[in-house]
Amino acid sequence: MSLILYGASLSPFVRKVRTCLLEKKLEYTMELIIPRNQPDWYYQINPLGRIPALRDGQFDVCDSAVICAYLEDKYPNTLALCGNTAEEAARIRWFEKYGDYEVGPLATFTVFFNRVLAKSMGLPCDEAAVQKALQKLVAHYDYLESQLADSDYFVGQRFTLADIAIATHWVNFSYAQEQLDAQRWPKLAAHQARILARDSLQLLLADEAKMLARLR
Ligand SMILES: N[C@@H](CCC(=O)N[C@@H](CS)C(=O)NCC(=O)O)C(=O)O
Known part of the structure; x- marks a missing residue:
């Protein structure tokens, strides 16, 4: 597993994902992407250019809600944050x-x-x-x-x-x-x-x- 989170720390959406990653005890590295100053290559990961986005090995996913749901589904043996029913x-x-x-x-x-x-x-x-x-x-x-x-x-x-x-x-x-x-x-x-x-x-x-x- 190699998780890369793209974003900037002051974004509330990036903070939401980072909190999930920490609570789930999933290791990740963060790559700085500054809103309104995104490099061209970032649009291949998120065509909207927004942060956050996550790379998990070969798989890219964007939008904080979608990323948090993905982490819950992909890593079921971690702290459950999305409900039991x-x-x-x-x-x-x-x-x-x-x-x-x-x-x-x-x-x-x-x-x-x-x-x-x-x-x-x-x-x-x-x-x-x-x-x-x-x-x-x-x-x-x-x-x-x-x-x-x-x-x-x-x-x-x-x-x-x-x-x-x-x-x-x-x-x-x-x-x-x-x-x-x-x-x-x-x-x-x-x-x-x-x-x-x-x-x-x-x-x-x-x-x-x-x-x-x-x-x-
Ligand atoms: N619904 C998105 C919202 C993300 C969002 O709006 N991020 C802002 C920063 S807080 C952004 O990247 N803005 C830059 C832009 O819209 O170009 C999510 O939850 O990830």
Whole structure:
């Protein structure tokens, strides 16, 4: 087995896959691909040019959700992150989609992009867009808080990909100097702290700190 992950560490989607790899104890190497500056050859792996992509021997696969599902199917003797029943698997996919397509565009592509990336690219920060995104996020916090009910995790009372897929965006959010209001959304804030305290994420956050410092 030789796994190569293509991407950059500050991407929430790359972080999602790296967390899966670490939790599953799968060894991998990472090759840096910077969004908007991808080499031509990378389009043969992902025609959309987006990160992450994974090479497993002769096999290439892209999109974080597809990669995580592939790792689960290909390496069944590792920590299961995608559920043990059809119902659990469906709930986990739902939260993953929710993170990727509802939380991500606001917390990462708007708040993080404007507050952190735009500056490093010489672009102005669109603070009006940031404020609008912060307002839109409120409904998502309410929903996610309601889904935690009395559990420490989103699905099946244990750590799964659902937890990773939501928490990964709070990391980018925090890099943009924003944080959840723990008084208003106590379960969600506690969930975030619980997930980010895992050894896998602690390792990644320490690694990301170097990249973040360079950006700033
Ligand atoms: N649905 C994709 C989203 C990946 C994505 O949007 N990645 C961003 C970086 S966070 C990217 O590569 N953007 C560059 C581009 O769109 O050209 C996934 O989960 O992998």
